[in-house]
Amino acid sequence: MIEGLLPELDVIRKDFPILERTLADGRPLVYLDSANTSQKPQVVIDTMVDHLERHNANISRAMHLLGAESTEAFENGRDRVASFIGAPSREEVIFTKNASEALNLVANTLAWKGPHQLGEGDEVVITEMEHHSNIVPWQLVTERTGATLRWFGLTDEGELDLSDIDDLLTERTKVVALTWVSNMLGTINPIAEITRRAHQVGALVVVDASQAVPQLPVDLQSFDEESRPDFLAFTGHKVVGPTGVGVLWGRREALESLPPFLGGGEMIETVRMESSTYAPIPHRFEAGTPPIVEVVGLGAAVDYLDHVGMEAIHRHEQAITGYALEGLAGVPGLTVLGPLDPTRRGGAVSFELAGVHPHDVATVLDTRGLAVRAGHHCARPAHARFGVQSSVRMSSYLYTTPAEIDALVEGLHFTRDYFKVS
Numbered sequence: 001m002i003e004g005l006l007p008e009l010d011v012i013r014k015d016f017p018i019l020e021r022t023l024a025d026g027r028p029l030v031y032l033d034s035a036n037t038s039q040k041p042q043v044v045i046d047t048m049v050d051h052l053e054r055h056n057a058n059i060s061r062a063m064h065l066l067g068a069e070s071t072e073a074f075e076n077g078r079d080r081v082a083s084f085i086g087a088p089s090r091e092e093v094i095f096t097k098n099a100s101e102a103l104n105l106v107a108n109t110l111a112w113k114g115p116h117q118l119g120e121g122d123e124v125v126i127t128e129m130e131h132h133s134n135i136v137p138w139q140l141v142t143e144r145t146g147a148t149l150r151w152f153g154l155t156d157e158g159e160l161d162l163s164d165i166d167d168l169l170t171e172r173t174k175v176v177a178l179t180w181v182s183n184m185l186g187t188i189n190p191i192a193e194i195t196r197r198a199h200q201v202g203a204l205v206v207v208d209a210s211q212a213v214p215q216l217p218v219d220l221q222s223f224d225e226e227s228r229p230d231f232l233a234f235t236g237h238k239v240v241g242p243t244g245v246g247v248l249w250g251r252r253e254a255l256e257s258l259p260p261f262l263g264g265g266e267m268i269e270t271v272r273m274e275s276s277t278y279a280p281i282p283h284r285f286e287a288g289t290p291p292i293v294e295v296v297g298l299g300a301a302v303d304y305l306d307h308v309g310m311e312a313i314h315r316h317e318q319a320i321t322g323y324a325l326e327g328l329a330g331v332p333g334l335t336v337l338g339p340l341d342p343t344r345r346g347g348a349v350s351f352e353l354a355g356v357h358p359h360d361v362a363t364v365l366d367t368r369g370l371a372v373r374a375g376h377h378c379a380r381p382a383h384a385r386f387g388v389q390s391s392v393r394m395s396s397y398l399y400t401t402p403a404e405i406d407a408l409v410e411g412l413h414f415t416r417d418y419f420k421v422s
Contacts (some may be wrong), residue, residue: 002402004319005313006275007372013399015041015304019048027369030404035211035348035395037237040301044241047300051293058289060266074292077299078282084302085232086219087249094248094255094285095295099210100133102233102248103177105285106206107137109258110147110175116204116257120146122174125203126151126384127152127160127189129182132378134208138177147174154385157187158338165197173203180212184340184379184393186321186345188216192227204254205229214239214397215317215346217310220249236294241301245294248285248415256283262287305398313398317347320396320405324349327409333421334412337386348395355421358392364415370408 006012006029013019016039031039051073057066059074066133082090096102110118118124118415124138130152138343142149150168153161160178169176176198181188195205206229212218220228231254236245250258260267260278264287269277278284305313322342328334333354339345353361362374373393383390 002319002323004315005402006308006316006398008337009399009401012200012308013401015043016399017042017045019191019399022181023369024367030407030409032396032400032404033371033373034214034397034400035238035346035393037243038214038240038397039399040240040242043304044297044300048242048293051296056293059292067073070292074290074294074300075147077295077369080299081247084218084306085213085247085249085343086221088221091251091281092249092252092255094250094282096233096246096248096285097244097291098237099208099233099235099245100246102246103133103206103208104137105248105261106175106231106233106250106258107141109142109261110204112259114257114259115176115255117146118147118174120141121172123150123170123172124146124148124175124177125150125152125168125173125198126176127178128154128175128185129158129160129185129379129382130179131183131208131210132380134177134179134206135381136294138175138238148172152178152381154185157340158182159187159344160189160194162190165194169197169201169203171201173198173201175204175206177206177208179208179210181209181210181216181346181348182338182379182382183211184347184350184377184391186348186350187339188212188344188346191229192223194228195223195225204231206231207233209322210233210238211346211348214305216314236298236301239298240300240304241298242294245291247298250279250281255285258285260284260287264288266290308398310338316398316400317396318342320400320402321345321347321349323402324394324396324405324408328412330415331409331412337388337391347397347400348393350391350393352388352391353415353421356415356419358390358421361392361412361415364418365408365411368407368411368414370411374407 055069057070059071232249237243302359337350358374
């Protein structure tokens with residue numbers, strides 16, 4: 001028995017109907033692509049179907065029973081998400097269509113007006129390990145405003161190189177945007193330490209928590225004021241919830257300083273032909289009909305994770321990741337990208353297999369029922385740092401078993417034999 005695994009793992013797996021699926025040749029599905037999107041428990045599926053069958057209506061508009069029920073369910077989803085991440089206030093939780101939109105919301109509104117508006121001479125600092133969703137928005141906003149984009153490099157072990165932090169974080173720094181957990185390297189970054197240093201120079205801190213919230217216990221109220229980020233973004237489909245919904249949490253004073261991102265219904269207070277005034281947060285940033293049933297499903301998803309327990313999920317991820325790293329180390333010609341210590345990383349493990357293209361590795365594994373990802377994982381700069389075009393990535397979650405890791409390792413040995421790699 002591997003220490004740290006969820007004791008009720010067999011029961012948990014039964015909650016996810018897709019894991020019962022068998023593929024070609026009767027092989028069971030081995031799903032190792034959860035960093036891409038997680039599978040959904042039956043309770044999330046049932047909750048969304050029930051809403052569509054019994055309560056479907058637009059929110060905050062219709063003066064009838066269905067409209068009231070739908071509005072209550074939607075706002076209950078906000079309460080559940082706020083509680084799940086330890087948000088100081090439910091009004092600080094903004095729903096978007098994904099984490100990318102949440103990050104773009106912050107980047108774009110900082111270009112427009114307000115006390116934090118970017119301009120020439122200002123600097124935005126990111127990192128070399130970011131997902132494209134936390135690189136491209138900042139490239140665009142610095143191009144438009146004349147601000148300068150700078151970044152933290154990476155060590156050979158796949159961690160942030162903080163040796164030049166005093167050079168990077170100066171009085172010119174207005175924004176620091178970084179991932180909490182790398183989707184490609186798995187690295188867990190010291191968010192509190194970097195946030196504290198950024199706040200000392202007066203910079204806002206934007207955290208992409210898309211890979212962190214699914215597997216780490218996140219409690220924003222556990223941070224002291226100096227180490228708590230100003231914005232945090234994540235997406236529903238990686239926390240056993242549906243696609244089409246993301247979350248932006250922001251400090252109240254930071255959100256209230258930003259202008260609206262999108263214009264339309266529900267984000268207004270009054271509209272005249274000459275000008276408009278805007279609703280308070282969170283509605284100021286939720287123009288138009290929101291992803292109603294997706295928010296309802298997300299509420300059920302975070303309730304499910306809370307029921308299992310995020311501390312237990314984190315221990316399980318560390319145990320499975322450690323077991324995977326041990327198994328991968330026994331495959332000749334395989335090189336893991338990123339930290340090799342499972343306590344310093346998340347469950348996404350990217351690797352190269354000498355002599356075989358990553359797409360070929362993934363294709364062969366797929367014929368054996370193993371679902372992994374191959375490519376640059378929307379992290380081209382991180383791949384370039386290590387001199388590789390692309391990689392294979394396996395990623396576990398709360399439903400991953402040691403037997404599935406064994407199947408992966410066996411599949412990689414088979415792949416080497418298939419391609420006659422010496």
